Amino acid sequence: EAPESLNFIEQIIEEDLANGFPQEKLRFRFPPEPNGYLHIGHAASICLNFGLGEKYNAPVNLRFDDTNPSKEEHEYVEAIKRDVAWMGFKWANECYASDYFQQLYDWAVQLIKDGKAYVDGQSSEAMAAQKGTPTTPGTNSPHRNQSVEENLDLFTRMKAGEFAPGTYVLRAKIDMASTNMHMRDPILYRIIDKAHHRSGTAWCIYPMYDWAHGESDYIEQVSHSLCTLEFKAHRELYDWYLDQIVDPAKLRPKQREFARRNLSYTVMSKRKLLELVQNKHVSGWDDPRMPTISGLRRRGYTPSAIRKFSDLAGIAKRDNVTDVSLLEFCIREDLNKIATRVMAVLDPVKLVITNYSEGKVEMLEAENNPEDPNSGTHEVPFSRELYIEREDFQEEASKKFFRLSLGSEVRLKSAYIIKAESVIKDSNGNIVEIHCTADLDSKSGTGTEASMRKVKGTLHWVSIAHAIQAEVREYDRLFLDESPDGHEDKNFLDFLNPDSLRVIPNAFCEPYLGKAGLQDKYQFQRLGYFTLDTDSKDGKLIFNKTVGLKDSWAK
Numbered sequence: 001e002a003p004e005s006l007n008f009i010e011q012i013i014e015e016d017l018a019n020g021f022p023q024e025k026l027r028f029r030f031p032p033e034p035n036g037y038l039h040i041g042h043a044a045s046i047c048l049n050f051g052l053g054e055k056y057n058a059p060v061n062l063r064f065d066d067t068n069p070s071k072e073e074h075e076y077v078e079a080i081k082r083d084v085a086w087m088g089f090k091w092a093n094e095c096y097a098s099d100y101f102q103q104l105y106d107w108a109v110q111l112i113k114d115g116k117a118y119v120d121g122q123s124s125e126a127m128a129a130q131k132g133t134p135t136t137p138g139t140n141s142p143h144r145n146q147s148v149e150e151n152l153d154l155f156t157r158m159k160a161g162e163f164a165p166g167t168y169v170l171r172a173k174i175d176m177a178s179t180n181m182h183m184r185d186p187i188l189y190r191i192i193d194k195a196h197h198r199s200g201t202a203w204c205i206y207p208m209y210d211w212a213h214g215e216s217d218y219i220e221q222v223s224h225s226l227c228t229l230e231f232k233a234h235r236e237l238y239d240w241y242l243d244q245i246v247d248p249a250k251l252r253p254k255q256r257e258f259a260r261r262n263l264s265y266t267v268m269s270k271r272k273l274l275e276l277v278q279n280k281h282v283s284g285w286d287d288p289r290m291p292t293i294s295g296l297r298r299r300g301y302t303p304s305a306i307r308k309f310s311d312l313a314g315i316a317k318r319d320n321v322t323d324v325s326l327l328e329f330c331i332r333e334d335l336n337k338i339a340t341r342v343m344a345v346l347d348p349v350k351l352v353i354t355n356y357s358e359g360k361v362e363m364l365e366a367e368n369n370p371e372d373p374n375s376g377t378h379e380v381p382f383s384r385e386l387y388i389e390r391e392d393f394q395e396e397a398s399k400k401f402f403r404l405s406l407g408s409e410v411r412l413k414s415a416y417i418i419k420a421e422s423v424i425k426d427s428n429g430n431i432v433e434i435h436c437t438a439d440l441d442s443k444s445g446t447g448t449e450a451s452m453r454k455v456k457g458t459l460h461w462v463s464i465a466h467a468i469q470a471e472v473r474e475y476d477r478l479f480l481d482e483s484p485d486g487h488e489d490k491n492f493l494d495f496l497n498p499d500s501l502r503v504i505p506n507a508f509c510e511p512y513l514g515k516a517g518l519q520d521k522y523q524f525q526r527l528g529y530f531t532l533d534t535d536s537k538d539g540k541l542i543f544n545k546t547v548g549l550k551d552s553w554a555k
């Protein structure tokens, strides 16, 4: 592979290998905190880490960074596993930071014994005031020079549950004058009076992210710990913590940072996504408008489209926003290759073919997918009375209208060329029936001269007697602003799109759709790509529109 086709993380790894790092020691991890569902930003990290695993034939752990019981739940663990597996990746080991609590505690005790950690009983306000600013040094805590014995005693009692949350913390003794604020005696442990979804009530002190993360990487012998840019300033602390425990005979993990994936017209932080769920702005984490992996799956996205998107968006060194149209491009391309072509009418008007015998039914052959020669065909029933889309007919055609109008001809897809002769209207002047005649020699695929005749438009349709009804859900962007959480004076919720969901309760589908299964992909011809929604029940089909046929946002 040419070096320029490597992303910068791969370049770092290649350099390490060139400098003698043994390839068989490469090991990666994807480390979600189980405090929400995975989103398309996580997909970047998943694709990066598991992609490296595939590329270098290296194990990749799925590590739950479950060190804060106040926000974490078992439901999220299950959802995360489901989503990573659905993306098509296999983890080597399922790991939990909570399984390392005892080891982390023992190491913390060692730090105290080495005079490198102390228990601080000040209020969080007092500690914050002592922290200083990036340009002025902090001041030492009055507890900083407590004896080892006193620190051990207090830490043991913290663990034993003798103290209330907020009364004591364990801090590393590093440097209150460091230019890196993270090095100014960071907190290692705090008291949290909550049961943990795995360790239950065994612990009431919990390690901070920085303390748990690097040491977990070390325990698992992860070679390259890849995280997002906001942790760059934490790297010095990550290294300091490792310095305290690393056995030189073992592998020493290294942290490297890449830019978060941001997507236009949505929010990505789990806290904000949770707010959307809790305030019922969406139906749940897997609402098809959510940027979550489960939402995208329910919407009809495929793992390959998400992986392709991650590929094309790339791994960047600097923060940036990827346009959501790239994601839509990826799913459209994929569905074009795999979706079965069918017909459905969302806004029906009745069309009668007056020269077609009443009661006659023909089974026409429809190509499943012109992009895939092996996809075969299916049968579509044709009869005298059909539905077409209301907007596909105008009594008098304007210049650019190539659909059906009085006196003009169009082809009915897979069927006949028809000509509109007259209309029937109700008392309000609305068209209720369009009467047409068909050129009965023009049936598609028969090879007759009339069947080859070119007309300007082709319409989709369904036979009324055979149609099955379905609910169709169409989605627009959830937010009206390109970066809803990028405004200082406004809350992201101010930008919610009030029309992001449009429900069509009675669409008419060709009967072939009666056998649709969850995750089957369809192109409703001329309308877009659709998939069955998980709310569907026997006798009640519900389809989600995944994406339109064209980028409706492009000019």
Ligand code: ATP
Binding pocket: 030, 031, 032, 033, 034, 040, 041, 042, 044, 045, 065, 226, 227, 228, 259, 260, 261, 262, 268, 269, 270, 271
């Ligand atoms: P959020 O702010 O959305 O809650 P997080 O970083 O707290 O995200 P974690 O569960 O800690 O979420 O993330 C697991 C892994 O996925 C981490 O390595 C994190 O850096 C990475 N990750 C999270 N969000 C993104 C993103 N938008 N782009 C790329 N990687 C991400």
Ligand code: MG
Binding pocket: 033, 270
């Ligand atoms: Mg988080």
Ligand code: MG
Binding pocket: 033
């Ligand atoms: Mg995190």
